Amino acid sequence: MHAVERLKNFLDADRLAVAGALVVVVDRSTAELVAATGLDGRRVLEAIGALRSAELVTSADGRHRIDVEALRGIAAELVEPDLPMDPVIGFGMTDDERDVLARYFERRTLTAVPTSRAKRLVVLERLALEFDVGTRYPERDVNSILGGFHPDWSTLRRHLVDEGLLDREQNVYWRSGGRVAGVYRG
Numbered sequence: 001m002h003a004v005e006r007l008k009n010f011l012d013a014d015r016l017a018v019a020g021a022l023v024v025v026v027d028r029s030t031a032e033l034v035a036a037t038g039l040d041g042r043r044v045l046e047a048i049g050a051l052r053s054a055e056l057v058t059s060a061d062g063r064h065r066i067d068v069e070a071l072r073g074i075a076a077e078l079v080e081p082d083l084p085m086d087p088v089i090g091f092g093m094t095d096d097e098r099d100v101l102a103r104y105f106e107r108r109t110l111t112a113v114p115t116s117r118a119k120r121l122v123v124l125e126r127l128a129l130e131f132d133v134g135t136r137y138p139e140r141d142v143n144s145i146l147g148g149f150h151p152d153w154s155t156l157r158r159h160l161v162d163e164g165l166l167d168r169e170q171n172v173y174w175r176s177g178g179r180v181a182g183v184y185r186g
Helices: 003-011 013-024 030-037 041-053 068-079 095-104 117-128 139-147 153-162
Strands: 027-029 057-060 063-066 166-169 172-175 178-180 183-185
Touching: 003 013, 003 068, 013 030, 013 041, 013 057, 013 063, 027 030, 030 041, 041 057, 095 117, 117 153, 117 178, 139 153, 139 172, 153 166
Parallel strands: none
Antiparallel strands: 027 063, 057 063, 166 172, 178 183
């Protein structure tokens, strides 16, 4: 079951009350949940059943627990959505350039910085598209944007400057070359 579908279980007031009671006191019996939520036993058991089906609550020996690891997994799935590469990026690129991007990107994650200058330039041109022409970026914003693609943002930033795709003055950066909507500006 997808994270969003699992979270929809909390849209029911009874399930939310039971889950909330389990968050406050991690391990409770059904009777304790009845007392904590003010719901009757049948409604508590129905809520527990639905939460167990969604693998949000575990039960053993008549006691119920919120599954903290399941919630962490849902949070991680929602924080790191499965974002495809922007389809506009391939506009105006050759098949070879699209092949390079496909080889070095997994969705929006740069899996490796190419050692070949020609391939690295294709990747850098793709990354340069993240920066709007005419906008000045403080270094921390450049690092944040590049860090969304690869953990070694400082190397990427240096390559972008070295290849003339970004210019820098006093820790402020701006686009100075590369493609704009599929058109190369050199």
